[in-house]
Amino acid sequence: MASPSPEHLPDSAAEEAALVTRARAGDVEAFGALVGRHQRAALRTAFAVGGSESEAEDVTQEAFVKAFRALSRFDERRPLRPWLMQIVANEARNRRRSRERRQRLAVRAAALGGHEPGSAEDLALGAVSAAELRAALSGLDDRDRTVIALRYFAGLSEAETARALDVPAGTVKSRCSRALERLRAQLEETL
Amino acid sequence: MPVDLERALTAFADSLEFPGEATLAERVVAELSRAEPAPDHVVVPFWSRPAGRRVLAVAAAAIVLVGLVLVGSPRARRAVADLLGIGGIAIERSTSSTVGPSPESSPAVASTAPPTFPPGPDPAALAAGRPIGLDEGAAQVGVVTPVPAAIGPPAASYLGTPPSSGKLTLVWPPSSSLPPTAIAGVGALLTVFRAEVDEGLFQKLAGGGTTYERVSVDGAPAAWLSGEPHSFLYLAADGSVVEETLRLAGNTLIWTQGPFTYRLESALGRDEALALAGSVPTG
Numbered sequence: 445m446a447s448p449s450p451e452h453l454p455d456s457a458a459e460e461a462a463l464v465t466r467a468r469a470g471d472v473e474a475f476g477a478l479v480g481r482h483q484r485a486a487l488r489t490a491f492a493v494g495g496s497e498s499e500a501e502d503v504t505q506e507a508f509v510k511a512f513r514a515l516s517r518f519d520e521r522r523p524l525r526p527w528l529m530q531i532v533a534n535e536a537r538n539r540r541r542s543r544e545r546r547q548r549l550a551v552r553a554a555a556l557g558g559h560e561p562g563s564a565e566d567l568a569l570g571a572v573s574a575a576e577l578r579a580a581l582s583g584l585d586d587r588d589r590t591v592i593a594l595r596y597f598a599g600l601s602e603a604e605t606a607r608a609l610d611v612p613a614g615t616v617k618s619r620c621s622r623a624l625e626r627l628r629a630q631l632e633e634t635l
Numbered sequence: 636m637p638v639d640l641e642r643a644l645t646a647f648a649d650s651l652e653f654p655g656e657a658t659l660a661e662r663v664v665a666e667l668s669r670a671e672p673a674p675d676h677v678v679v680p681f682w683s684r685p686a687g688r689r690v691l692a693v694a695a696a697a698i699v700l701v702g703l704v705l706v707g708s709p710r711a712r713r714a715v716a717d718l719l720g721i722g723g724i725a726i727e728r729s730t731s732s733t734v735g736p737s738p739e740s741s742p743a744v745a746s747t748a749p750p751t752f753p754p755g756p757d758p759a760a761l762a763a764g765r766p767i768g769l770d771e772g773a774a775q776v777g778v779v780t781p782v783p784a785a786i787g788p789p790a791a792s793y794l795g796t797p798p799s800s801g802k803l804t805l806v807w808p809p810s811s812s813l814p815p816t817a818i819a820g821v822g823a824l825l826t827v828f829r830a831e832v833d834e835g836l837f838q839k840l841a842g843g844g845t846t847y848e849r850v851s852v853d854g855a856p857a858a859w860l861s862g863e864p865h866s867f868l869y870l871a872a873d874g875s876v877v878e879e880t881l882r883l884a885g886n887t888l889i890w891t892q893g894p895f896t897y898r899l900e901s902a903l904g905r906d907e908a909l910a911l912a913g914s915v916p917t918g
Binding site: 473476477479484488497508509512596597627628 | 640641643644645647648650651653654655656659660661662663664666667668
């Protein structure tokens with residue numbers, strides 16, 4: 445299971461609420477502090493949904509800018525991270541679609557012809573390599589990819605994922621296990 | 636092969652590194668401070684903000700991606716069909732798809748007096764498009780009429796798609812300087828279209844039964860491919876993925892000049908093909 449990242453510990457909840465209040469009033473620096481707390485989860489979500497490391501930073505930056513503008517619509521009684529991740533996932537999804545064909549070509553090419561030597565792709569993750577996971581993730585549809593991104597890349601709990609997706613918690617559970625099944629099938633096809 | 640997927644995914648996420656992570660908050664603050672109204676007052680369109688413009692510029696620059704995929708194995712063939720979104724596509728080795736003369740096909744009449752060209756290849760089999768005058772076809776594609784001085788005008792020329800900007804194919808029959816190829820009646824095919832070659836992908840994908848050699852034509856990077864037939868994939872300027880099957884079982888020279896990619900298929904050896912390519916006027 446994903447462990448909570450350090451910047452997301454519960455005891456900082458009050459501090460975070462104060463930052464949100466200031467940011468809503470237009471305090472850009474306060475918002476910057478919020479970015480610092482959530483950027484790790486955001487970047488990884490952007491990558492998992494968007495499929496591109498190089499694009500993830502730009503997507504995340506854009507998503508945070510959009511989030512700042514949309515802060516007035518954020519319900520302060522709720523946790524911030526699921527709301528932010530929803531925006532990040534949407535941004536990544538849109539960006540992905542706009543260049544999906546190119547992406548598919550590159551990923552397939554990597555799957556067919558191997559990958560760049562010495563890159564992080566060579567990293568073995570137990571029985572499966574990062575390159576294989578990346579290719580398999582890319583073969584999933586948006587819905588499966590998004591739930592996996594929120595659970596394992598953003599490290600959201602089932603309840604938080606449910607909030608981010610705006611669906612009941614039970615739905616997240618079943619959606620997630622189906623997504624994992626399909627990911628496994630993709631992997632088996634690749635191997 | 637039971638894999639703990641949840642753990643593998645988390646480990647993968649942890650292994651990701653983003654060079655700009657440390658300065659992300661800084662950049663967001665800078666962007667928001669730059670000309671930023673209070674939240675929700677004005678919606679600035681994505682493309683008119685600096686980051687948006689940068690992204691669009693990158694997207695515009697990255698117009699073309701070319702790949703070469705070998706179709707030797709059924710798996711690769713499936714993947715290619717998959718990639719093109721047309722499952723069931725038959726990509727045949729050209730060694731086994733030799734095209735005989737087609738009785739009813741009368742080859743296109745080129746604008747200049749063509750050499751005799753009976754009985755002629757079937758343009759459909761060459762996937763070359765419709766017959767067109769040489770100069771007219773070149774004008775449509777926007778390229779200088781690419782007749783290599785070494786072999787003179789072609790017997791026929793065709794204009795086809797993809798890409799949507801047009802693909803000009805010139806066909807020469809076998810002659811004393813052009814040995815016969817796997818397609819009856821064809822000594823050489825020269826195809827010109829607007830696309831760029833990404834060398835990286837060539838190198839990544841060449842393998843199997845095809846020999847890839849990096850060469851150059853007039854100082855421009857070129858690829859010399861010999862051995863098994865292969866497919867040729869590229870991304871056209873409009874974003875569509877285009878698959879081209881190299882039709883001759885022999886040797887292929889691919890090179891770029893400006894915005895154009897040239898492809899010469901023949902039974903010529905490397906040095907002869909390079910000499911021929913070097914005699915193609917590029918303006």
